[in-house]
Amino acid sequence: MKKIEIYDTTLRDGAQGEGVSFSLQDKLAITERLDEIGVDYIEGGYPASNEKDSEYFRRVQEMDLKNIKVCAFGMTRRKGMTADEDPGMNALLDSGAPVVTIVGKTHDFHVTDVLRVSLEENLAMIADSIGIMVEKGREAIYDAEHFFDGWKANPDYAAQTIRTAAKAGARMVVLCDTNGGSLPEEIASLTRAAIEALEPFGVPVGIHTHNDGDLAVANALSAVDAGAQQIQGTINGFGERCGNADLISCVANLALKKKGYEVLGGDGLNHLTELSRFVYDTANVNRRNNQAFVGQSAFAHKGGMHVHAVNRASSSYEHISPELVGNERRVLVSELSGRSNIMALTTKMNIEQDRKVMDEILARVVDLENKGFQFEAAEASFELLVRKTLGTFTPHFKTMKYHVEVEDFVHQQDMELTTEATIKLQVGDQLRHEVGEGDGPIDALSTALRKALDGVFPNLKRMKLVDYKVRVVNSEAGTAARTRVQIECSDESDVWGTIGVSENVIQASWNALVDAVEYKLHKDEAASKQGTPDEVAAAN
Ligand SMILES: CC(=O)SCCNC(=O)CCNC(=O)[C@H](O)C(C)(C)COP(=O)(O)OP(=O)(O)OC[C@H]1O[C@@H](n2cnc3c(N)ncnc32)[C@H](O)[C@@H]1OP(=O)(O)O
């Protein structure tokens, strides 16, 4: 088995992605996770760039890391000064990082037109920068920026740049497809050319690809096939412009599809989904549902024919078992469902599967989806619909009336917009009449609803409203268009989605809110009947 080093640059190149920014604590937490999962290198940042990155290198030294090697990133020394005078070089050395990654120019056009130095001066900048790091006892990795475009334009000069880095003591030369526009076959042939050019120095090559042609992962794998021994990339493909090679896909493909490669080690592969979500959440970036291997939809089956087949043999519509990467299979219900979708979901609900009832549920789903409902992200509303169809649903309260009032003191300075909701509910034999204030109508309704019910059902105190989405489903109908409201709630053990559809946004929201509360009450009752200690605790 050939070991392929995984070099993560989420904290440096990933942070160059639009909308991505990590705090110092975020950076340290991600470092810890990547170490646990068996990543070989982490590029922690650019110490010459900002104080946060410098502080990272101080703080990371206090961590008890098991495997991962921490790298500091910087460019070759500036023109017109020696390496030891250069503030960037000194920042790299002062960072205390045991590994230093230096980016330098490969493409003659960048040397003459961007840096505006002679081709010879650029070679001297590379030699001096790698040289000083090696002299000071650092492991030096050389990132050959624009390697592929540079080689295509002037192969002799591109070869000279990487040989200069190797001769100066670089442990590895990493070939960068900086503009991300290369094709897999170009990557393969030029990776072989670079390996040949470096053969006399015994220095291996790595690969760093960008995703501008949507080929970053394919290009990285193509370089590995051609002999590259390290992949640089980021978790979830964060990075400059269209991003970097997504290490999640690189690792999963190498471990599960390609033969003869060893990556990560241990059970790191099984934790990829958890890692991907952790990095999204830490960066406060929305998850990409259709992300390969680890996305929420990566193993979500929607089409009726697919679900029918997956129920018989999961491999019929899955390229790998989701568990291998820590993900899970999901069955969605929609107007595209057949009886198999309903059966798969009701199996999870322990419901007896009568063919006639399944058909009735399916017909109801199709009818409601025609009216603008969408049950894929509203599994809780679907479960309530099933129980209502079966006649096993007992409501915990009955809505008598609700009313929302918004007051806007348009011409009065310093007066805030206020929203007040009044609700009247029948709960058992009691009539509850409550008023709630909120930041908007939904918040006010939710406050009033909780005031009315929390005393009777204390477990509701642990339910949180985590997301609220509104969408117009038939906008061509103008102001009479239907509005779809989707709500996501959570408690200590679950997350659930509900839906409401109406021409009136307040009614749609109320219906989704009522479903969310009813679902919570039903699920806690079911858990307490089952009686496992955790479930009972959750229900009390
Ligand atoms: C391919 C990559 O992703 S490389 C990493 C890119 N990442 C970043 O740029 C993020 C961090 N960068 C920064 O914080 C800042 O750009 C700094 C601190 C590095 C430099 O800031 P400044 O000194 O203000 O320079 P600025 O960013 O405007 O310009 C870059 C300078 O570096 C020079 N430069 C660029 N690449 C190199 C290189 N490989 N070697 C030496 N000098 C270089 C440029 O010629 C320019 O200097 P000049 O104006 O004298 O021609």
Ligand SMILES: CC(=O)C(=O)O
């Ligand atoms: C080094 C780097 O980030 C690049 O060339 O893309």
